[in-house]
Every structure is written in C-alpha cells, then in structure tokens.
Amino acid sequence: MTNPPTELASIDVKNPADGTVVGTIANHSSKQVAQMAANLRAAQGEWESIGPRGRADWLFKFQEWIYDNTNKIADVLQSETGKPRAEALTEPAVVTDLIGYWARQAEGFLTDGHPVQLGPMTIGKRLTTIYRPYPLVGVITPWNFPFTMPGIDVIPALAAGAAVLLKPSEVTPLSAAEFVRGWTEIGAPPVLGLATGDGKAGSAVIDCADYVQFTGSTATGRKVAVRCGERLIPYSLELGGKDPALVLSDADIERAANGVMWGGLFNAGQVCVSIERVYVEAPVYDEFLAKLTAKVKALRQGQDGRECKHDVGALATDAQRDIVQRHVRESVAAGARAVTGGKPASPGTFFEPTVLVDVDQTMTCITDETFGPTLPIIKVADEAEAIRLANDSIYGLSATVWSSNGERAERVARQLEVGAVNINDVMVNIFAYSLPMGGWKQSGIGARSGGAEGVRKYCRRQAITAPRIPTLSKEMLWYPVSQGTIDFAQTLLRAFAARGRRRVSLPKWLEW
Numbered sequence: 001m002t003n004p005p006t007e008l009a010s011i012d013v014k015n016p017a018d019g020t021v022v023g024t025i026a027n028h029s030s031k032q033v034a035q036m037a038a039n040l041r042a043a044q045g046e047w048e049s050i051g052p053r054g055r056a057d058w059l060f061k062f063q064e065w066i067y068d069n070t071n072k073i074a075d076v077l078q079s080e081t082g083k084p085r086a087e088a089l090t091e092p093a094v095v096t097d098l099i100g101y102w103a104r105q106a107e108g109f110l111t112d113g114h115p116v117q118l119g120p121m122t123i124g125k126r127l128t129t130i131y132r133p134y135p136l137v138g139v140i141t142p143w144n145f146p147f148t149m150p151g152i153d154v155i156p157a158l159a160a161g162a163a164v165l166l167k168p169s170e171v172t173p174l175s176a177a178e179f180v181r182g183w184t185e186i187g188a189p190p191v192l193g194l195a196t197g198d199g200k201a202g203s204a205v206i207d208c209a210d211y212v213q214f215t216g217s218t219a220t221g222r223k224v225a226v227r228c229g230e231r232l233i234p235y236s237l238e239l240g241g242k243d244p245a246l247v248l249s250d251a252d253i254e255r256a257a258n259g260v261m262w263g264g265l266f267n268a269g270q271v272c273v274s275i276e277r278v279y280v281e282a283p284v285y286d287e288f289l290a291k292l293t294a295k296v297k298a299l300r301q302g303q304d305g306r307e308c309k310h311d312v313g314a315l316a317t318d319a320q321r322d323i324v325q326r327h328v329r330e331s332v333a334a335g336a337r338a339v340t341g342g343k344p345a346s347p348g349t350f351f352e353p354t355v356l357v358d359v360d361q362t363m364t365c366i367t368d369e370t371f372g373p374t375l376p377i378i379k380v381a382d383e384a385e386a387i388r389l390a391n392d393s394i395y396g397l398s399a400t401v402w403s404s405n406g407e408r409a410e411r412v413a414r415q416l417e418v419g420a421v422n423i424n425d426v427m428v429n430i431f432a433y434s435l436p437m438g439g440w441k442q443s444g445i446g447a448r449s450g451g452a453e454g455v456r457k458y459c460r461r462q463a464i465t466a467p468r469i470p471t472l473s474k475e476m477l478w479y480p481v482s483q484g485t486i487d488f489a490q491t492l493l494r495a496f497a498a499r500g501r502r503r504v505s506l507p508k509w510l511e512w
C-alpha cells in the first residue's frame with residue numbers, strides 16, 4: 001500500500017534569473033486559512049462603519065508607505081521574478097496610481113442611489129439602492145505581476161468596506177507579503193490577510209469567502225467557477241488571452257513597430273494582454289517586419305541589479321520557459337521561421353525575444369496562449385481578413401488596431417470579439433480605471449475596474465422602498481378583492497405602461 005503524498009509545510013521561492021532560493025513561505029492548511037478568515041470577519045464590521053472617507057485616509061497612508069518603500073518592493077519583485085529593474089519599478093507606481101483613483105472616487109460610487117420610476121405601483125414611493133460590502137472577499141492572484149495584481153483587486157475591495165484575504169501565487173508570494181506588511185506597518189485595521197501556498201490554499205480561500213476575485217489561467221479559472229458555483233457565491237474571473245494586433249496599411253509603421261514590440265515583449269511577454277499574434281496588411285508587411293526585426297534584435301536581455309540596464313528579463317519558471325520553447329519548436333516544425341531569437345538563453349529561465357514569420361493560423365504559436373517573448377507575424381490581404389483571423393480564437397481579452405485613420409480604426413475595433421481595444425497604443429486600457437477590464441469568451445467572466453462598478457462589484461445591493469406621501473389604511477390591491485378596483489388598477493397600469501392609448505380598456509363606469 002502506498003502512502004498518500006505528504007503535504008509540504010513550506011515552499012521555497014526561487015529567483016528564476018539565477019536559480020537561487022530567495023525566500024520560503026508557509027503552505028497554509030485549510031484550517032489555518034479558515035482561522036484567518038474568522039479573524040478578518042471579526043474586524044470587518046468596524047472597517048465598514050468608518051465609511052469611505054475613513055477608509056480613504058488609510059488607503060492614502062498605505063500609498064505613502066509604498067512611495068517610501070518603492071526600492072525595497074522593486075528589489076523583492078526582481079528577486080522572485082527575474083524582471084528588469086525598469087519593469088519592477090512600474091509595479092508599485094501603478095498601485096499608488098490606482099490607490100489615488102479608488103480612494104478619491106469610492107465615496108461617490110457608494111452613495112445611495114434614488115432611481116426614479118414613474119408608475120402607479122411606485123409613484124408614491126421613495127426608492128433607494130444602498131451598497132453594503134461582502135464581508136470577506138477572497139483575492140487569488142497569478143505570478144506575472146506579484147505586487148500590481150494584489151493592488152488592482154485588493155484596493156477597490158477594501159475601499160468598498162470588505163475585508164480581504166489575499167492568496168498570491170506560490171511562485172511569487174514575497175511581493176504580496178510586502179504588500180500586506182505595508183498595510184500592517186501603517187497600523188491599519190486588520191482587514192487584510194495573507195494566505196500563502198499552492199492551489200489547495202487557494203481552494204480553502206474560496207471555501208470561506210463571500211466573493212472571489214480570481215486572476216490566473218483559464219484551466220484554474222474553470223475550477224474556481226465550479227467551486228464558487230457549489231457554494232453559490234459570486235465571483236469574477238480574469239483569465240488567459242491571445243491578443244491580436246492588427247496593423248493596417250495606413251498605420252504609422254514606426255509607431256506600430258515600437259508599440260507591437262513593447263506590447264509583445266513587456267514583462268517577457270508574461271502579460272495577460274500581451275500581443276501574441278500580429279496581422280499585417282500586405283502593402284506594409286515588408287516595411288513593418290524589417291523595422292520590428294531590427295528593433296527586437298537590438299533589445300538587451302539579462303539580470304538587473306538596481307540600475308535599469310536591460311529591456312527584457314527572465315521567464316517566471318522553468319515550466320513557463322518550456323512552454324515558450326515548445327510553441328516555437330512546434331511552429332518551426334510546421335513551417336514557421338524565427339527571423340530573430342527562437343531559443344532559450346542560459347543561465348536561468350531566459351528565452352530570446354523572438355519574431356516568427358511564415359506562420360499560419362493553425363500553428364501552436366497562434367492557437368495557444370504562449371505567455372512568453374514571441375511575436376508571430378501573419379501577412380493578410382485586407383482589413384476583412386485581419387478581423388476574421390483576429391476573431392478566430394477561443395480567447396477574447398483585448399486587441400490593438402494600428403491605423404492613421406481614426407474612423408477606420410474604430411470601425412475595425414467595433415468588429416473585434418474582445419473586451420477591450422487600444423487604438424494606436426497597447427495596454428493603456430488597464431490604467432483607465434473608469435473603464436471595465438474584462439475578457440470575452442474563455443478570457444473571463446465579469447470585469448475588474450469600470451468606475452463605479454469596480455467598487456460596487458464587492459457590494460451587495462439592497463433595495464429599500466418607503467412611502468413619500470401619507471399612507472391610507474390600505475393599498476388598492478390589498479384584501480378584500482373587488483371587480484371595480486381590479487378594473488381600475490388594470491387601466492391605470494396599462495395607461496402608464498402601454499405605448500399610446502390603444503391598450504387602455506376603460507372600466508364600464510369610466511366609458512364615454
């Protein structure tokens with residue numbers, strides 16, 4: 001008889017750029033996670049009661065802490081991801097930016113609503129919508145942006161008045177630990193907890209949360225949805241992508257080449273909204289490819305210290321490097337050609353920035369999410385073919401369109417089956433917190449951000465009706481029933497609801 005595998009009590013965290021162990025974290029058990037959840041719930045009521053302004057004060061204190069600790073946070077980010085310094089520094093910067101937005105806006109977004117509805121049933125009523133937070137929100141994050149990802153979801157949930165239990169990826173938990181350390185160090189109410197560990201710890205978070213915000217792969221997202229469904233709790237999923245770039249014949253080719261390069265290779269291509277497929281209209285294909293290839297060849301790849309010396313860093317894990325290598329190998333075996341890059345670079349988990357040509361729509365580099373520094377380029381005859389191929393994917397996260405004709409670009413954008421389109425730019429929608437960020441098809445369910453919706457999603461809506469005029473001893477439809485009042489009520493309802501007078505049949509005693 002074989003023994004069941006023993007569960008790890010702790011997990012080592014490695015720097016993928018050089019393989020050194022940079023930290024160790026607990027692999028929390030379900031029992032430990034449940035205890036954390038109970039503590040957070042106990043503190044949530046007071047957090048809710050201090051209101052959006054009281055919470056904004058704490059969020060701004062946290063923002064100050066991030067400003068003061070930016071270099072330390074970037075050090076930790078580099079140590080567990082192998083990112084270049086420049087990319088590590090963007091993460092705390094983004095979080096301070098979004099804190100400013102949610103801390104300033106939450107009060108307005110959470111103000112009671114008083115919708116107006118003219119109708120015989122509601123005319124004498126004051127209608128109110130109020131927003132009350134889910135007591136405990138579980139936030140489960142992936143490894144590609146270990147400080148930004150917690151920020152994007154934890155901050156609006158805290159601003160809403162919820163307590164949050166954060167479960168970062170076991171690959172990169174140290175930056176999330178810094179995030180929670182900061183919250184504790186400023187002396188904020190104990191409404192932010194950190195559960196670390198593998199998928200089981202993530203599952204345990206779902207088992208005790210009232211709402212789950214998940215970011216990660218489509219495969220895990222499906223399991224999260226099943227578990228949330230079993231518990232009948234709401235959730236939002238931000239999943240994988242295979243974003244297309246459409247370079248049209250009237251594009252500014254210099255800008256398009258720069259934008260596609262950055263959009264495809266930023267964070268070594270490990271961004272949910274990385275450009276992973278490029279469709280170029282035939283008249284500008286040669287010029288675009290020549291420019292892009294020359295630019296990609298000139299990129300500097302390697303491990304940074306505190307100085308910003310390199311453009312492209314390592315991949316997060318050996319497994320991720322192997323996926324990228326497999327996609328390139330399979331595509332080359334099917335006829336593709338790497339005009340630059342195409343292989344891993346050691347030591348560490350580096351993979352050369354790669355441009356692939358002679359690619360067709362059936363190759364792995366086009367059908368599967370690569371999450372690496374590869375740019376497969378396909379020549380298309382016209383705009384219609386670009387749109388058709390761009391939409392031919394199980395994913396629908398976002399897309400970019402490159403054209404100097406604004407009307408044309410927007411016409412194309414409106415035909416793409418994706419949650420967001422950036423025209424002549426990349427990723428900018430992510431920093432537009434007033435816009436919804438949510439994938440279509442297998443890229444997600446629900447959305448993060450989106451102005452008021454970004455905070456209200458962490459709230460239960462409560463509807464309250466109250467009389468606004470003196471009440472009678474009974475309403476028209478209350479017992480006992482009578483033909484006269486039913487006829488009158490029906491006429492009144494029809495008079496308000498129908499289009500014109502055609503559907504209003506007057507009771508006999510009102511006919512003329």
Ligand code: NAD
Nearest residue numbers: 141142143168169198199202203216217220238239240272
């Ligand atoms: P992953 O799905 O493997 O893991 C994500 C998180 O889920 C980790 O914290 C993991 O421990 C946890 N987890 C694993 N099994 C679980 C379970 N059964 N229940 C609950 N939690 C569980 O993803 P990853 O490899 O860390 O990240 C890469 C993926 O994330 C890519 O597919 C990428 O496209 C996606 N991603 C999407 C977005 C977006 O906004 N759409 C952003 C970043 C990354």
